[in-house]
Amino acid sequence: MPIETKTTCPYCGVGCGVIARVDDDGAVSVKGDPDHPANFGRLCSKGSALAETIDLDGRLLHPEIDGRQAGWDEALDLVAQRFSGAIAEHGPDAVAFYVSGQLLTEDYYVANKLMKGFIGSANIDTNSRLCMSSSVAGHRRAFGSDTVPGTYEDLELADLVVLAGSNLAWCHPVLYQRLAAAKAARPGMKVVVIDPRRTMTADIADLHLAIRPDGDVALFNGLLAHLAKSTAIDENYLAMHTQGFAEAFATASSMTFTELMDRTGLGASGLRQFFGLFERTEKVVTCYSQGVNQSSSGTDKVNAILNCHLATGRIGRPGMGPFSLTGQPNAMGGREVGGLANMLAAHMAIECAADRNRVQRFWASPRIAVRPGLKAVDLFDAVADGRIKALWIMATNPVVSMPDAAAVEAAIKACPFVVVSDVLKTTDTARHAHVLLPSLGWGEKDGTVTNSERRISRQRPFLRAPCEARADWWQLSEVARRMGFAGFGYAAPAEIFDEHAELSAFENNGSRDFDIGAYVGLDRESYRTLPPFQWPAPANGIKASASNTTGGGGKEEKARRFFADGGFYHPDGRARFVAVTPAQTDRTSTDYPFTLNTGRIRDQWHTMTRTGKSARLSAHIAEPFAELHPRDAIEIGVGNAALVELKSPHGKTIVRALITDRQTRSNIFVPMHWNDQFASRARIDTLVPPLTDKVSGQPASKNVAVSAQPFAASFYGFAVSVAKPATPQADYWALARADGGWRIELAFATEVVDWTAWCRDTFALSPDVEPLGYADRQTGDLRLAFLDGDRLLAALFLAREPVAVARNWAVSQLSAEHGNLRKRFTLVAGRPGAGISDPGATVCSCFSVGVNQIVAAVRGGCHTVEAVGKEINAGTNCGSCRAEIRGIIDGCLTAAAE
Structure with missing residues (x-):
């Protein structure tokens, strides 16, 4: 009998519910969970393709030490010895963990507990530092806590949604579809997109502000100055629940309108239109993401946005408030357990002696970190200069994702001892590890994640752990035990979650925002069946009416928002306005324009x-x-x-x-x-x-x-191959999976002497397989196809200009039969013959629909996105391609009218 398991998508911070189905033959398929309150059954293209990413190709299946297979005991003993030795000789700050928003909350919790409470250092940071730490800092400055005030529902209830530095259509597609559906149902809803590029998100925008990079502080300062002169300011809210407005307003109003235009790169008309919309519309949600956060002035940008919502009292009520959209599936869970170097577990502050004392007493730990640890960039600087002697990297790939990535790679290569826990064996980072530890992947993991609206959901296993792969929390607990630390005797993730929930409620009594005390004491079965729930969920919380029930371990709940009536987490209960000054927006130079x-x-x-x-x-x-x-x-x-x-x-x-x-x-x-x-x-x-x-x-x-x-290329190339190509001898190459094999783009600065030999080396072809093809010396065009009977093994297309080949059609030839001679010559030509359709470049990944198919539908009378979807399915799943489809329709209709 097929088995279905409700779990959670491992990609972005939307936190979509997924139903994974395993058939009797082991085949896996996925679909959206219609009961999950984040997505109500929707999935994006990445979520829809999850079943295509769970094979064991490239998996790390056994522990390795210096490239040789080892047993778990040998590997874990070595990790414990090397970390203990570094601490004994150089102190606890000589070791570090670099973790990931791909970890489950239970993994994150154990890592944070081990480093901060037992090793006694705060040198644990996360790749979430790269995507949302400026939001954390802005929240803490304004609210006294890292609190996201609103819920996803607010995007649908708002009359104005401002998207600042957020390409929602591509980076959070399911939220984009919820917003697009709400706007279609209420055409009076307005959307403003603030982004230097006109991204696909701008397709639904009533106003696109192509802001100068890092012009956001100036823009929202200008908005605050404008609002302060209008009736939109909520004087009662200011008086009762905030402080610092005068200073923030004085700073914001010191900029002239001409200076505002210069700093933002925006015209007067666009600025006035935006300011007017925000002034007149009470129900405003401002969503911000990496375009705001990933900046040397990111925290100031966040506070400039928060200032505008605090000044108008538009926070914590249905359809209004600032909203930080996290990038990773469990960035929020990492924040809950103190996964950042400058935080403690359960939203407590590492700089606060009372919080440190509370956490240490709860953990019964021998010591506690007394100061913030090294943040990601500083952490790898410390690896480079030798301060860090032992480094454990978990579920992330900093050699690719960190800034100054070449220097980060050099630092890791030079580090005396590097441990990497991952699912894959040959990532850019894993290749430099002294010890590789095989971790569980999605579909095998068991634990919880928290999405951008503070909703905790279960990731449940539906696949067996392959070979010797083990959970990250287990690896950490075993190393902790070998280092001589008590308190890590967990037998299952349910026990870790229970401890996490208990700490959230420990000596809380409403003094901290993060409280899931209602879930203390779950047994394994209750944990196994735990439905999604939103925090806060204190043990003494008021139950919602049945009409507002959205699940939560059998406990009714309602949509929870913060700060509509104040209740901020600064000692006086008031929010802080933060006076922020616009940063220099131009970082270019003559050499780098x-x-x-x-x-x-x-x-x-x-x-x-x-x-x-x-x-x-x-x-x-x-x-x-x-x-x-x-x-x-x-x-x-x-x-x-x-x-x-x-x-x-x-x-x-x-x-x-x-x-x-x-x-x-x-x-x-x-x-x-x-x-x-x-x-x-x-x-x-x-x-x-x-x-x-x-x-x-x-x-x-x-x-x-x-x-x-x-780039001066003498030859451009495109190739398809059944077997994965070896690293090609080419000045440029880009490799991608394809149906039936692989595709590869190529460029060469000089001509290769023997292209046939190059193909044999690159595609591992037998010497007895002869090519079919031709070469044109005058134009430089060359075509080679290698067949084994009726089966295409590889084909290479070369030209002096970018190669004009019907790429998706060429890929399809890897799975086709080539029995007759005419078909073989069509293959060499690189284009389908008469009567054979070419789908063209893919537009809709969910249904593999190409541009030529969409054009044909338009020419057949489908003049709306909806009509195209009805005819050929394109745009009917995640919808993130709808803007591209609309552009194709407009282009076709414009051409027809000329």
């Missing part, structure tokens, strides 16, 4: 260790790219689909040029996902300097000074 903005794309996740396994997800965008404005491309001499070389003082990369007027002048966007496993020189964070926000320690990844120039 462009501003690089890094970020995510729709169908990939972090460093591609999971999504890179899915051919469907790679079909939409199969290689790294640089998004350039057309005028900039002309000025530097880069043609469409040519290659561009980007440089900063820290490194250089080569990526494909994507020329589009969605980009603003002098700005370049490059995704952060590609690593050395999938591309030759595309680790974009090698260009990013280790510049951080002075309050939060979050790196600035959105405003990087770079240069751009054409």
